Amino acid sequence: MSKKEKYRGKDFIRQMIHHDIDSGINDGRLATRFPPEPNGYLHIGHALSICINFGIAKEFDAPCYLRFDDTNPAKESEEYVNSIMEDVKWLGFDWGNNLAHASDYFGSIHELALELIEKDLAYVDSQTSEELKNTRGTLNTPGTKSPYRDRSIAENLGLFERMKNGEFENGEHVLRAKIDMSSPNINLRDPIIYRILHMDHQKTGEEWCIYPMYDFAHTLSDALEGTTHSLCTLEFEDHRPLYEWFLDNLSLPTKPRQIEFSRLNVEHTITSKRKLAELIDSGHVEGWDDPRMPTISGLRKRGYPASAIREFCRRVGITKKDKSIEMSLLESTVREQLDASCNRAMAILKPLKITIKNYPEGETEILEAKNHPKNEEMGSRELPFSQNILIEKDDFMENPDKDFFRLSPGSEVRLRYAYIIKCEEVIKNENDEIVELICSYDPDTKSGSGTSTKKVKSAIHWVSENHSIGGKVNLFETLYTDQNPKSDSPLNPDSIIELDQPAYEQSLSKAKIGSRFQFERNGYFIVDQIEGDELIFNRIVTLKDTWAKIQKKKK
């Protein structure tokens, strides 16, 4: 196979990796890593990174490290590391023995800082943070050298040792790489690589009071653990020269290559950890795993299958172009996975009572319904039928449009898996609201009997009132109505709608927390909680709704 054929259709990262392996770089070895900072929960954007890093490693039967970038104890906690591990596992990936923390390498990273000092490539700066800021220059103007830049190696070594020993306050000194204060790339203007932080670390406790900065710790962690391809998002692109500077100037076992790809944005969602935390703190959502959150735990509670998220990430692709993905792509992926795997059931979300006047009072008949219209292996279930049934309010229209083909006065409709009924009378209350329908049924039209010659325009779902069970249903919309929300965008007041009068078919009493169903004609739902005999369902996603589309167009 020619190279051209081998690379065709693959994203640019896979092409580069194939090329590097074929060229024998790093002995033709591959290792990737996913390096989250444990300062929040993972979100859909991280899912893409996880799928890329773990996914590619898997394809090559290579290791992918789960490495916590825990270099800032001020923001990090064990709660977050646990949630991250849970989320990665749930997404279907396995780091095996390759669990790591940047803090595991603190000793080596410190030694490498000493090496830099000894090579006169790093110095202790004693300027204040204000002075540091003022001498960094701007985007258009070069920075100026620190008055402490020419300290002797011995003095730097001594000062750095005292920093480490806790002899100074936070902010009194920093260790800086000695690169180029006039570089047009700000990252190269003598970046800080160590700062003093008198704070216990969730992993190393009181051991350190100096902590390495991201660029230094991240680069060295990659190199120390043998990562060959460090795949990250675009905003780190101008850090790459610094990444390479560290690799070129230090004695490291391997030389990893950093490759950047564009981050995933999904319309109507925000993925800034700061902003997500704010939504929680302000009480707008119930927590990191609120079903409206774009976090992995939120999507999980919402009922999205991990396979759908993986497939979504695959469809989205890997490029360097800024992307803003429409919700419809995510939703169609979720529907596709759920359509194949979910048992069908009938549930009425907004009930309207029907009395079938010619059906014998007190009689109950058992009907059979398929659990999946296309998959016989998924079996069937029993449906009790009786004189009093409930249908969906939206399935009745007193003054129907001509393209409404559900129930209306005098019209006929099939009750799915049961009989054809005809609406004979509409009963209203004193507020002129429809409270009940009196219908008749045609006994010759029983489903599956083959005796019916009647054709009706549609079949609607129903449940037998006296055999139904109750609970609650949560319907969700996006947290933001803006297509590309900013941090000050208004929240969607309808992001959650709670329905407290649903009626579920009897067979659902056997459902367990976490089981998913397609409620026919209503969408996909997951059992969120069970309270006594009440079931609380979350709607995962609606079905495609052509009728809703027609109505929308009319308006």
Add this chain to the structure above:
RNA sequence: UGGGGUGUAGCCAAGCGGUAAGGCAACGGGUUUUGAUCCCGUGAUGCGUAGGUUCGAAUCCUACCACCCCAGCCA
């Protein structure tokens, strides 16, 4: 006005000098006891713009334009 990136359909995305894949969306139509699923069909004489090289350019060259990222002791 410095540096680093990116521009192919409404949203993604293939393409790698030989005449614009695919998915989502949209729009038609068929099947259907879910207005679901499924099936069929429809979209770029055009690849940010303008020049150039070439028998031939989305692919190479030049210039321009638009958008994104960078001035934390955050990652």
